[in-house]
Amino acid sequence: xxxLRRFALVVPLLVVISLASFLLVRLxxxxxxxxxxxxxxxxxxxxxxARYHLDEPxxxxxxxxxxxxxxxxxxxxxxxxxxxVNDVIAQALPVSASLGLLAFGFTMGIGLPLGFFAAARRGHxxxxxxxxxxxxxxxxxxxxIAPVLIIVFAIRWRMFPVALWASPLHAVLPCVxxxxxxxxxxxxxxxxxxxxxxxxxxxxxxxxQGLSETAVLLKHALPLALLxxxxxxxxxxxxxxxxxxVIETIFQIPGLGAFFVNGSLNRDYTLVVGLVVxxxxxxxxLNLAVDFIYVLLDPRVRYE
Amino acid sequence: MNRTRRVFRGAPSGRRVFxxxxxxxxxxxxxxxxxxxxxxxxxxxxxEPRADLVIVNGNEPESLDPAxxxxxxxxxxxKALFEGLARLDARTDRPAPGLAERWEIxxxxxxxxFYLRSNLVWSTGEPIxxxxxxxxxxxxxxxxxxxxxxGQLFYxxxxxxxxxxxxxxxxxxxxxxxxxxxxxxxLDYPLAFFLDLCCYPTLAIVPRHAIEKYGxxxxxxxxxxxxxxxxxxxxxxxxxxxxxxxxxYWDAARTRTELIDLLPTASPxxxxxxxxxxxxxxxxxxxxxxxxxxxxxxxxxxxxxxSFLGTFFYRFNVTRKPLDDARVRRALALAxxxxxxxxxxxxxxxxxxxxxxxxxxxxxxxxxxxGFDPEAARRLLAExxxxxGRGFPALQYTFFASAGGGAKIQGKIAxxxxxMWKKELxxxxxxxxxxxxxxxxxxxxxxxxxSASSWxxxxxxxxxxxxxxxxxxxxxxxxxxxxxxxQLILEANRQAxxxxxxxxxxxxxxxxxNEDIPIVPVYFYAGFALFNDKRVxxxxxSILDEHPLQExxxxxxxxxxxxxxxxxxTRF
Numbered sequence: 001x002x003x004l005r006r007f008a009l010v011v012p013l014l015v016v017i018s019l020a021s022f023l024l025v026r027l028x029x030x031x032x033x034x035x036x037x038x039x040x041x042x043x044x045x046x047x048x049x050a051r052y053h054l055d056e057p058x059x060x061x062x063x064x065x066x067x068x069x070x071x072x073x074x075x076x077x078x079x080x081x082x083x084x085v086n087d088v089i090a091q092a093l094p095v096s097a098s099l100g101l102l103a104f105g106f107t108m109g110i111g112l113p114l115g116f117f118a119a120a121r122r123g124h125x126x127x128x129x130x131x132x133x134x135x136x137x138x139x140x141x142x143x144x145i146a147p148v149l150i151i152v153f154a155i156r157w158r159m160f161p162v163a164l165w166a167s168p169l170h171a172v173l174p175c176v177x178x179x180x181x182x183x184x185x186x187x188x189x190x191x192x193x194x195x196x197x198x199x200x201x202x203x204x205x206x207x208x209q210g211l212s213e214t215a216v217l218l219k220h221a222l223p224l225a226l227l228x229x230x231x232x233x234x235x236x237x238x239x240x241x242x243x244x245x246v247i248e249t250i251f252q253i254p255g256l257g258a259f260f261v262n263g264s265l266n267r268d269y270t271l272v273v274g275l276v277v278x279x280x281x282x283x284x285x286l287n288l289a290v291d292f293i294y295v296l297l298d299p300r301v302r303y304e
Numbered sequence: 305m306n307r308t309r310r311v312f313r314g315a316p317s318g319r320r321v322f323x324x325x326x327x328x329x330x331x332x333x334x335x336x337x338x339x340x341x342x343x344x345x346x347x348x349x350x351x352e353p354r355a356d357l358v359i360v361n362g363n364e365p366e367s368l369d370p371a372x373x374x375x376x377x378x379x380x381x382x383k384a385l386f387e388g389l390a391r392l393d394a395r396t397d398r399p400a401p402g403l404a405e406r407w408e409i410x411x412x413x414x415x416x417x418f419y420l421r422s423n424l425v426w427s428t429g430e431p432i433x434x435x436x437x438x439x440x441x442x443x444x445x446x447x448x449x450x451x452x453x454x455g456q457l458f459y460x461x462x463x464x465x466x467x468x469x470x471x472x473x474x475x476x477x478x479x480x481x482x483x484x485x486x487x488x489x490x491l492d493y494p495l496a497f498f499l500d501l502c503c504y505p506t507l508a509i510v511p512r513h514a515i516e517k518y519g520x521x522x523x524x525x526x527x528x529x530x531x532x533x534x535x536x537x538x539x540x541x542x543x544x545x546x547x548x549x550x551x552x553y554w555d556a557a558r559t560r561t562e563l564i565d566l567l568p569t570a571s572p573x574x575x576x577x578x579x580x581x582x583x584x585x586x587x588x589x590x591x592x593x594x595x596x597x598x599x600x601x602x603x604x605x606x607x608x609x610x611s612f613l614g615t616f617f618y619r620f621n622v623t624r625k626p627l628d629d630a631r632v633r634r635a636l637a638l639a640x641x642x643x644x645x646x647x648x649x650x651x652x653x654x655x656x657x658x659x660x661x662x663x664x665x666x667x668x669x670x671x672x673x674x675g676f677d678p679e680a681a682r683r684l685l686a687e688x689x690x691x692x693g694r695g696f697p698a699l700q701y702t703f704f705a706s707a708g709g710g711a712k713i714q715g716k717i718a719x720x721x722x723x724m725w726k727k728e729l730x731x732x733x734x735x736x737x738x739x740x741x742x743x744x745x746x747x748x749x750x751x752x753x754x755s756a757s758s759w760x761x762x763x764x765x766x767x768x769x770x771x772x773x774x775x776x777x778x779x780x781x782x783x784x785x786x787x788x789x790x791q792l793i794l795e796a797n798r799q800a801x802x803x804x805x806x807x808x809x810x811x812x813x814x815x816x817x818n819e820d821i822p823i824v825p826v827y828f829y830a831g832f833a834l835f836n837d838k839r840v841x842x843x844x845x846s847i848l849d850e851h852p853l854q855e856x857x858x859x860x861x862x863x864x865x866x867x868x869x870x871x872x873x874t875r876f
Contacts, residue, residue, distance in 0.1 A: 038748065041778075047447040083541065161581075248542075250574060252571070252578075
């Protein structure tokens with residue numbers, strides 16, 4: 001019932017989000033056809049706007065957009081005029097998604113053990129070392145770590161390609177550069193949550209039953225401590241799946257992130273609104289998934 | 305209430321070994337699934353054969369449709385795919401026969417008769433006839449195509465009236481197919497650069513059958529019928545454009561390289577990394593070399609620069625006080641030390657601009673403007689009522705600077721100009737940096753005092769630089785209107801005698817840089833390409849920065865492997 005209600009909310013939510021982005025992107029000064037050189041006559045400029053219905057009042061443009069959206073059509077990109085927004089997404093989303101999923105795997109693969117380990121050895125040097133590396137991961141931004149990775153692994157040691165997107169090998173450096181920051185976040189989240197969880201009464205009870213410390217931590221504390229990580233994972237995954245401008249630019253990866261940023265800079269109205277809608281759908285669905293996983297992880301959680 | 309039931313259960317039983325952590329098996333299964341998916345997606349990337357030549361071309365092409373392309377990187381590809389009646393000679397930048405093997409020009413210079421080659425076919429095999437030429441030009445001229453450059457056809461009789469809807473019958477536009485091989489064009493007046501326009505993408509020949517079948521996205525579909533030396537293999541956004549030699553092109557025997565990848569690269573550092581590791585053979589966009597490394601790169605044997613039809617200048621908004629006073633504009637111009645900007649900031653072999661139309665343009669020699677003269681500048685400013693800069697209102701210099709690449713230099717130039725004006729004239733000019741699209745919109749609306757500007761010639765003729773300052777031009781953007789200037793440009797373009805024409809242009813340009821000074825040229829851009837001239841041949845210096853793909857080749861295709869291992873560390 002709860003999930004049904006959440007689903008019913010998706011449509012009005014999307015309307016609000018698309019309308020807001022539709023208006024905001026048009027409110028920004030400058031338009032898609034403001035360029036260094038103007039067409040030879042004002043008439044050409046007028047026809048150009050008319051061709052993409054930009055001469056109509058905004059509400060009619062919006063209705064046109066919604067009407068097309070009903071057929072799953074996001075319109076023609078104003079910057080890449082031979083491509084529809086659907087086409088851009090169909091080309092770029094799989095790339096972003098595969099890189100994002102790999103980075104997500106990397107994030108969890110590094111972050112969870114690190115956080116767990118730090119919490120298990122709380123107060124010892126291992127905890128400090130773990131926490132310090134987690135903080136470093138969070139503090140060093142991707143645009144610093146990525147060039148360092150390139151210099152070391154791609155240019156000096158020639159283990160991986162410097163850029164482009166052609167084989168699984170090409171995914172390694174971007175995946176690390178993208179995932180490292182989030183690993184740090186996850187490790188810190190998990191460590192804090194573990195430290196809170198072990199203070200709970202049922203942990204004391206479990207210890208009183210004579211269970212080993214490992215069993216107590218793994219079996220009883222961890223599921224509870226995972227909850228914040230899980231709720232963080234929803235937006236994180238949506239973020240990773242839709243690509244990263246920085247990583248995509250540095251490694252020249254044909255993902256969605258660069259389109260998002262360049263679309264806004266170039267006032268590519270249709271592309272920006274289309275991508276916002278896609279991002280919103282992903283975010284909503286993943287948040288629903290998070291709620292669902294909550295039920296599985298924490299028996300105390302019930303949705304009425 | 306069973307909320308704690310699971311928690312107090314004993315040790316896990318053997319068969320539920322995966323349920324050590326309750327609920328986590330979902331995560332495990334999920335992660336495995338996700339990893340599996342991404343592995344499949346990655347493996348799903350087709351392993352393509354390696355291209356024979358890889359070029360870092362510039363930004364992702366906005367379009368490859370010749371009627372729509374406006375940016376130089378896009379045009380380079382569009383011209384490789386679609387040819388016009390004429391094409392530019394790679395060595396001279398002058399028009400040479402393309403799809404038309406020859407042409408006749410009437411004595412009054414207004415009627416052109418083109419003779420198509422007899423062996424013309426699309427890359428997909430269908431014949432190309434004058435009907436295709438007629439269709440292509442009418443399409444470029446059709447408002448529904450919304451071509452930015454439709455104006456390139458307005459020199460044709462009745463073309464503008466047709467575009468504006470004053471004329472609805474396309475057959476009254478001055479183009480007609482006399483028969484399947486003869487194509488005739490009527491111009492309004494003898495136009496010295498009409499053949500240059502015939503080399504321009506807007507006038508290239510495009511496949512009606514594909515366009516009518518696929519609409520807007522026709523140029524993304526393969527097999528794409530191409531009329532140029534190359535055909536499209538794949539166009540993947542932000543990944544690459546891959547082209548293959550068109551074996552049916554009329555001059556295919558002279559196309560030198562089979563398979564070419566053109567990479568859209570947004571970051572100068574990435575471009576250089578690709579080049580240094582031997583993945584890319586050529587970088588030919590001046591915005592794609594890190595400005596910070598320019599002084600090093602220019603010493604590298606791989607660095608090639610050449611003069612280029614492009615000018616960096618600044619505009620005055622002559623509708624604002626005190627810039628409406630030519631003496632003030634002249635004072636600011638005379639106080640600009642162009643030498644210093646070129647010496648201190650640009651590094652790419654740029655030359656200072658004492659006039660607006662770059663040197664080397666066909667059939668034209670510019671007048672010279674006064675150089676750096678701070679003494680005269682101060683005198684003029686005092687005459688205009690601001691002795692020593694006193695009472696001079698707070699003006700702003702507007703520019704945009706993108707985060708990376710060549711445009712980064714804009715900010716440095718702005719600071720330099722600000723300092724010069726302060727030092728020499730005692731005037732305080734503020735700096736206003738805005739986003740690119742906002743910048744162009746502000747410039748068009750004359751919402752600025754002084755603004756950074758640049759212009760790159762479309763074709764090899766002074767008109768591409770000069771006609772933009774006529775009163776009615778949307779590219780004027782200074783508010784400056786001078787009927788004498790308008791008259792000179794009009795007369796020059798109706799003039800069949802090239803010497804007389806050049807003289808008229810010279811008078812017009814003199815108004816621009818010597819008398820009224822709505823603009824101040826600062827330096828001429830330098831064209832640039834990074835490649836090892838032992839490994840890559842056929843890239844010639846080009847005043848239009850055009851390097852036809854069919855001319856480029858690698859003497860030894862194996863050499864790339866060589867370079868990867870040995871040469872790299874020592875090259876830079």
